[in-house]
Amino acid sequence: MIRLPFVLLFSAFLFSAGVYGVLARRNAVMVLMAIELMLNAVNVNLVAFSSSLHDVGGQIFALFVIAVAAAEVGIGLAIVILLFRNRASINVDEVNLLKW
Amino acid sequence: MIGQAVLPTPELVFEPLLPELVLVVFAMAGLLYEALAKRTEAVVHLSIGLVGVVLAGGTSLWLWDWDGPATVLGDAVSADRFAVLARLLLLVVAALGLLLGHQYFARSGDEQRGEFTPLLLFATSGMTLIVASADLILTFLALEILSLALYVLTGLTGRRAANEAAMKYFLLGAFSSAFFLYGVAMAYGATGTTKIAAMALALTGTGEAQALAVLGFALLAVGFAFKVSAAPFHMWTPDVYQGAPTPITAFMSAATKVAAFGALIRVLDVAFQALAWDWAPVVWGLAAASVVIGSILAIAQTNVKRMLAYSSIAHAGFILTGLTAAGSAGIRAAMFYLVAYAAMTVGAFGTVMVVSGRGEKRTRIGDYTGLARTNPIAAALMTLFLLSLAGIPPTAGFIAKVNVFSAAIDAGYWVLALIGVVTSVAAAFFYLRVIVLMYMQEPEPAAPSLTEKVGIGAENSATAILAIPAAATLLLGVFPGVIVGIIRDASVLRW
Numbered sequence: 001m002i003r004l005p006f007v008l009l010f011s012a013f014l015f016s017a018g019v020y021g022v023l024a025r026r027n028a029v030m031v032l033m034a035i036e037l038m039l040n041a042v043n044v045n046l047v048a049f050s051s052s053l054h055d056v057g058g059q060i061f062a063l064f065v066i067a068v069a070a071a072e073v074g075i076g077l078a079i080v081i082l083l084f085r086n087r088a089s090i091n092v093d094e095v096n097l098l099k100w
Numbered sequence: 101m102i103g104q105a106v107l108p109t110p111e112l113v114f115e116p117l118l119p120e121l122v123l124v125v126f127a128m129a130g131l132l133y134e135a136l137a138k139r140t141e142a143v144v145h146l147s148i149g150l151v152g153v154v155l156a157g158g159t160s161l162w163l164w165d166w167d168g169p170a171t172v173l174g175d176a177v178s179a180d181r182f183a184v185l186a187r188l189l190l191l192v193v194a195a196l197g198l199l200l201g202h203q204y205f206a207r208s209g210d211e212q213r214g215e216f217t218p219l220l221l222f223a224t225s226g227m228t229l230i231v232a233s234a235d236l237i238l239t240f241l242a243l244e245i246l247s248l249a250l251y252v253l254t255g256l257t258g259r260r261a262a263n264e265a266a267m268k269y270f271l272l273g274a275f276s277s278a279f280f281l282y283g284v285a286m287a288y289g290a291t292g293t294t295k296i297a298a299m300a301l302a303l304t305g306t307g308e309a310q311a312l313a314v315l316g317f318a319l320l321a322v323g324f325a326f327k328v329s330a331a332p333f334h335m336w337t338p339d340v341y342q343g344a345p346t347p348i349t350a351f352m353s354a355a356t357k358v359a360a361f362g363a364l365i366r367v368l369d370v371a372f373q374a375l376a377w378d379w380a381p382v383v384w385g386l387a388a389a390s391v392v393i394g395s396i397l398a399i400a401q402t403n404v405k406r407m408l409a410y411s412s413i414a415h416a417g418f419i420l421t422g423l424t425a426a427g428s429a430g431i432r433a434a435m436f437y438l439v440a441y442a443a444m445t446v447g448a449f450g451t452v453m454v455v456s457g458r459g460e461k462r463t464r465i466g467d468y469t470g471l472a473r474t475n476p477i478a479a480a481l482m483t484l485f486l487l488s489l490a491g492i493p494p495t496a497g498f499i500a501k502v503n504v505f506s507a508a509i510d511a512g513y514w515v516l517a518l519i520g521v522v523t524s525v526a527a528a529f530f531y532l533r534v535i536v537l538m539y540m541q542e543p544e545p546a547a548p549s550l551t552e553k554v555g556i557g558a559e560n561s562a563t564a565i566l567a568i569p570a571a572a573t574l575l576l577g578v579f580p581g582v583i584v585g586i587i588r589d590a591s592v593l594r595w
Contacts, residue, residue: 008289015282018278022271028267028271031271032271032274035275042282042284045282045286046285049285049289053289053292057237057293057294058285061284068241071244071248072274072277075251075270076271079263079266079270082258082266083264086258092271
């Protein structure tokens with residue numbers, strides 16, 4: 001039996017790793033993977049809460065999140081491929097036609 | 101014993117979900133038409149979309165007098181009048197978006213993409229779902245439905261700028277959704293439920309779970325602030341509004357704000373109402389940052405779409421100013437502002453579309469020099485919408501600003517109202533600058549007039565569409581009473 005705080009800490013660590021990946025990586029596909037890591041950290045969190053609360057709602061939510069994450073990857077990769085066709089690069093630093 | 105176990109299932113009452121079902125059915129009809137027809141006509145796509153939107157509007161109107169349970173489908177969907185009013189507003193914006201988009205593709209030289217109408221309907225279904233959602237699982241799903249459709253719509257033309265905008269919108273949007281989701285997970289952990297009514301009950305009185313709930317709210321606020329483009333989560337807005345095709349910018353600038361604010365209102369004033377003392381300072385800070393950053397950075401812009409994007413950040417701040425007043429007073433002010441804002445921003449971006457011409461060549465502020473000579477109708481429309489955005493009477497923007505400021509003052513946040521008033525004055529500068537350029541300077545000799553370029557017919561029908569937001573902007577400014585009663589009825593959240 002793993003106690004809840006450990007799982008929550010693990011999930012917080014995964015989430016932070018994802019945030020770091022989004023901010024530090026320059027390759028669009030790597031950024032996408034880091035976002036997936038964040039979503040999965042939330043899934044761990046939801047399942048942990050669900051198990052400790054004895055409520056099945058959290059697990060159902062996690063299933064929805066998995067489905068949404070899959071759709072998100074589909075759209076994201078399509079946009080990245082279009083970007084690669086347009087400029088032969090998927091480095092997010094070089095995407096600078098529109099100035100911040 | 102197996103076979104005798106009874107699973108409790110929620111009673112299935114689908115009526116409050118009818119508008120979304122209609123929209124999705126028509127979106128799929130559009131997809132099937134595009135996939136199966138040998139030659140597709142843009143007009144047929146437009147008709148499918150408009151019929152879908154009108155039918156969804158009819159079912160929403162019917163729900164105004166809904167006397168069934170307040171929430172249905174296991175307390176996941178709310179059937180109150182707030183949802184009905186927000187839906188109707190969203191559907192009007194969607195219809196204008198469809199019409200403007202049809203005009204845009206007819207004259208921009210880009211081929212009309214068959215995905216346009218279905219994607220817009222899917223996005224609208226997500227938006228109408230989120231304002232009725234009474235369960236954070238459903239809120240998250242609706243948020244993703246509308247976001248994923250909007251990412252694709254942004255990059256629809258495949259031009260480099262649009263592609264870049266889609267990329268930035270997608271990466272930052274997915275990033276913020278993850279924060280939102282983490283917030284939902286925390287709130288679930290704190291209260292043991294994702295239903296906002298049950299959440300409200302769980303948060304009253306208990307002190308233990310509140311720390312986790314406050315953390316959850318903070319993360320939820322990041323997600324919402326991103327979607328409504330409130331500073332400091334506004335970075336994507338100028339790029340996306342500039343890069344996206346203009347009719348899509350018009351649609352999403354208005355509709356996304358209405359949808360996200362609708363969901364935010366439900367989360368603030370129902371789920372987290374017990375924590376009002378904790379969330380009010382957060383909303384205060386977001387509002388102050390948005391009005392200041394939006395108004396100041398807009399002054400430095402040279403592109404009209406970017407300028408309007410920064411202005412939309414400032415307007416998100418004004419709406420948040422109204423929301424600092426908890427409960428029905430704040431909802432009334434915010435709803436009126438949303439109606440006014442939807443009319444004026446769709447109108448402003450629509451006029452930008454008319455002026456920008458083929459391939460969106462003319463979107464610099466300099467291109468508006470002497471517009472009153474070359475295209476007097478567009479100049480007059482732009483003037484009306486800019487005056488309304490600046491909040492000058494007798495336009496809708498003025499009444500809306502008065503409402504949010506008085507709501508904030510009544511709730512005791514007079515410093516915030518003061519910041520709002522001061523920045524409104526500063527913001528008037530960049531709106532009036534465009535009007536001065538249009539009326540008080542001669543057109544550049546090289547600039548060809550618009551009518552030579554696209555033909556007078558396309559020009560007129562695009563302008564005719566803009567008569568609707570123009571009429572709404574004036575009507576709400578002169579007779580705000582026409583809608584006050586409706587908003588009062590809709591400002592009570594049932595749960």
